Amino acid sequence: MKIIDLHCSSRALHAGQVAVIKHGSRLKDCDLYFSRKPCSTCLKMIVNAGVNRISYWPADPEMSLEQEVSNHSNGDAKLDAKAVERLKSNSRAHVCVLLQPLACNIVQFVEETSLKCDFIQNILRKYPDFSTALFYDYRQEKIKEYEALFLISDNEKHKEILRLMGLENLCENPYFINLRQNMKELVLILSTVASSVPNCYDFGFYLSDNSIESDIPPYHSISQDITRHCIIQARLLAYRSEDHKIGVGAVIWAERSSNTTDCDGTGSMYFLGCGYNAFPVGSEYADFPNMDDKQKDREIRKFRYIIHAEQNALTFRSREIKPDEKSMIFVTKCPCDECVPLIKGAGIKQVYAGDVDIGKKKADISYLRFAELKGVSKYAWQQNSHCAH
Numbered sequence: 262m263k264i265i266d267l268h269c270s271s272r273a274l275h276a277g278q279v280a281v282i283k284h285g286s287r288l289k290d291c292d293l294y295f296s297r298k299p300c301s302t303c304l305k306m307i308v309n310a311g312v313n314r315i316s317y318w319p320a321d322p323e324m325s326l327e328q329e330v331s332n333h334s335n336g337d338a339k340l341d342a343k344a345v346e347r348l349k350s351n352s353r354a355h356v357c358v359l360l361q362p363l364a365c366n367i368v369q370f371v372e373e374t375s376l377k378c379d380f381i382q383n384i385l386r387k388y389p390d391f392s393t394a395l396f397y398d399y400r401q402e403k404i405k406e407y408e409a410l411f412l413i414s415d416n417e418k419h420k421e422i423l424r425l426m427g428l429e430n431l432c433e434n435p436y437f438i439n440l441r442q443n444m445k446e447l448v449l450i451l452s453t454v455a456s457s458v459p460n461c462y463d464f465g466f467y468l469s470d471n472s473i474e475s476d477i478p479p480y481h482s483i484s485q486d487i488t489r490h491c492i493i494q495a496r497l498l499a500y501r502s503e504d505h506k507i508g509v510g511a512v513i514w515a516e517r518s519s520n521t522t523d524c525d526g527t528g529s530m531y532f533l534g535c536g537y538n539a540f541p542v543g544s545e546y547a548d549f550p551n552m553d554d555k556q557k558d559r560e561i562r563k564f565r566y567i568i569h570a571e572q573n574a575l576t577f578r579s580r581e582i583k584p585d586e587k588s589m590i591f592v593t594k595c596p597c598d599e600c601v602p603l604i605k606g607a608g609i610k611q612v613y614a615g616d617v618d619i620g621k622k623k624a625d626i627s628y629l630r631f632a633e634l635k636g637v638s639k640y641a642w643q644q645n646s647h648c649a650h
């Protein structure tokens with residue numbers, strides 16, 4: 262599977278329409294993921310383009326339907342819900358699917374690994390009193406924020422909306438309970454991952470000591486909010502890793518030169534590619550060793566086989582890296598000595614990364630070159646020096 266793009270709605274267009282404008286009939290056989298059930302305007306074009314599957318979060322149209330249910334109105338949202346069902350039922354079976362259940366124990370795994378990730382570890386190094394309790398407090402705020410955005414609080418209202426959407430089979434138990442449980446767990450996962458790059462103690466992505474922003478064309482750093490957003494994307498991707506010990510995610514974005522406008526809601530930023538650490542494409546379970554450097558025999562260690570997150574992101578990128586544009590890679594871990602020359606050679610202008618491993622030399626992998634890397638601006642997760650005390 263290759264992720265070819267990420268879009269969001271703009272003032273004038275829905276995300277589905279942006280996808281059609283950008284990719285046209287190349288959408289044929291693609292899988293599309295939506296943060297809401299697409300409306301009929303989008304769905305008719307997407308189905309017509311021949312997509313393989315549309316997966317969606319069953320909420321946003323329900324939120325607009327929620328208002329209509331409360332007002333007992335018979336408005337456009339209801340009409341649209343019916344049209345969507347009709348488009349769906351006249352298309353190939355399973356073209357539209359609800360979010361799928363999560364893997365067993367994933368919530369606990371995400372919680373544990375989020376606490377261990379570079380970003381939380383860096384805060385802990387600086388503030389040993391930043392305890393697990395503070396992480397959970399922060400997460401609680403995120404849960405509230407995301408629940409308000411993504412969930413319908415009242416069970417009965419949710420059922421009524423599902424019926425209006427033609428999904429009455431989901432109103433009966435155990436389906437209804439399962440659906441709500443899945444939605445809640447996904448919100449929990451999203452909140453947990455977002456809390457692993459928290460907006461607190463003035464921590465953010467700031468230029469590393471020897472990196473000079475102005476030694477490279479007029480490229481400035483992007484806002485802390487957008488950086489955090491992209492790093493969260495990379496952290497989510499890391500959960501697809503095939504390395505049992507550590508998942509690493511990398512996402513590459515670029516910024517169009519200032520005078521060009523675009524229809525995508527991502528504004529001047531556009532997606533170039535993404536990846537995570539995994540064995541070569543097509544490998545089967547146990548084709549390659551998965552041992553780390555604690556194993557004595559170097560021959561049976563994973564390091565010579567695993568393709569790093571940055572390497573996959575560069576290999577499977579969907580667009581060229583333009584030398585005159587600001588291209589940025591967001592990585593959940595410090596780029597290692599194998600990846601540093603690749604990032605520079607590919608013409609990436611900025612790196613946003615964790616740096617817990619910086620300067621380390623491990624048995625089979627080392628992290629010495631990142632500190633020496635010149636001509637690329639490096640932004641590491643640290644406390645804003647103006648606020649440090």
Ligand SMILES: O=c1ccn([C@H]2C[C@H](O)[C@@H](COP(=O)(O)OP(=O)(O)OP(=O)(O)O)O2)c(=O)[nH]1
Binds near residue numbers: 504568
């Ligand atoms: O720039 C990088 C560096 C590493 N990795 C991946 C490759 C491999 O799957 C894992 C290696 O991580 P690490 O160096 O932390 O080794 P470990 O054996 O997993 O952990 P440790 O030696 O810290 O116990 O991270 C990347 O994707 N990109």
